[in-house]
Amino acid sequence: MLFVWYPKCSTSLKAKKWLDAHNIPYEERNIREDNPTAAELKQWHEKSGLPLKKFFNTSGMLYREMKLSEKLPQMSEEEQIELLATDGMLVKRPVLVDGDLVLTGFREAEYQKLLK
Numbered sequence: 001m002l003f004v005w006y007p008k009c010s011t012s013l014k015a016k017k018w019l020d021a022h023n024i025p026y027e028e029r030n031i032r033e034d035n036p037t038a039a040e041l042k043q044w045h046e047k048s049g050l051p052l053k054k055f056f057n058t059s060g061m062l063y064r065e066m067k068l069s070e071k072l073p074q075m076s077e078e079e080q081i082e083l084l085a086t087d088g089m090l091v092k093r094p095v096l097v098d099g100d101l102v103l104t105g106f107r108e109a110e111y112q113k114l115l116k
Contacts, residue, residue: 001026004036005094012094015106024115026096031088036095038085044095045081048102052080055092055104062089 003019003026005012019026036044045052053072057063068090072080084090096103101114 001096001098003028003094003096004031004091005029006031006088009093011106014108015094015096015111018106018108018111019115022115031091031093031095035088036085036091038081041081041084041091044097044102047097047100048104050102050104052077055084055095056080057090057092060089062087 001024003016005016005028007013007030016028041055045055048054056068056072058069063069068083075083092104094104094106096111098115103110103114
């Protein structure tokens with residue numbers, strides 16, 4: 001299981017704490033130091049079944065500074081994935097990847113249901 005997170009993100013910290021409390025093993029990866037590649041993001045998006053917008057950190061400063069809420073609707077899926085791959089701060093975190101299971105963000109009920 002791959003846990004892609006940002007150590008200064010409170011949501012990431014809550015997810016990490018939950019995984020640790022439930023003794024769920026994972027390999028961690030700091031999204032700031034090792035940003036997901038476009039190929040990884042494309043694969044995760046396909047496996048997740050989620051809309052691509054769910055992979056964007058819409059509450060992040062960089063998202064707002066770049067005015068992405070206005071720009072994304074005009075961009076192709078390919079362009080959006082390429083953009084996500086440019087900076088880990090654009091990606092909603094944490095991202096949890098385990099085979100065909102891909103979760104973005106942390107919702108305890110979802111983790112509880114899917115990881116037990």
